[in-house]
Amino acid sequence: MIFGQRAVLVKKDLQEETCRNFSVLAGRSFDVGDSVLTYLMPGPKGDPALLWRTLDGVSIRPHPLDEYPVGQVPKKTSTRIFGVYTHAGQIAEYASFSAPMMVGETWTIDGKTKTVAANSEWFPHFRIVLISCPIGHHIGLMVYNDVPILLDTDHEMTLYGGRLKIRLVRIHEKSGKVLFTLNGRPYTGTNGIDSVIGKGRAIAGIEHTLGTLKKLRGG
Incomplete structure (x- = not known):
């Protein structure tokens, strides 16, 4: 459902981008595809933990992404944010890191077909972010307001x-x-209207993710 109307994804146009052989210090960020990844710190077993954001700064959610040592790499999907590392400590050294670049999507919404590109305007004040689940579930839309909306109690x-x-x-x-x-x-x-409009499919999973990151941060 999008805006309360039945929505069907008709077509998705994406390209995979891969960065190879680079290092990143804990607390520093790197971008790949449409995403900005920040290396938080090594996890309990020394594995990397990353904060995932879109390229234009919209936060999706923190996620301890599945990353793999060289030689232990499972099959990846085209929609997955996917890292292969050789060493992880205060500096994570990557053999490769791949993520999708969402070019555009075509949706049928309420019987009408609409094609949208990343950061395109849907309604006045609102823009589109085409997002990919970091563990490879699907690509979807997020709509966010790019300028403040003024509200008062009289209107x-x-x-x-x-x-x-x-x-x-x-x-x-x-x-x-x-x-x-x-x-x-x-x-x-x-401290503002910070609610999400709609229901997420994986609330329990997101809560587990946030709990994991809190432990990593020592909270």
């Missing part, structure tokens, strides 16, 4: 051709809590 904002209505209810300045509604349903934001 309801209608977006996506009337499919989404946002109303600011109350701001608690001391606690930083923001009360708002999406299509009439109440939500609470922290």
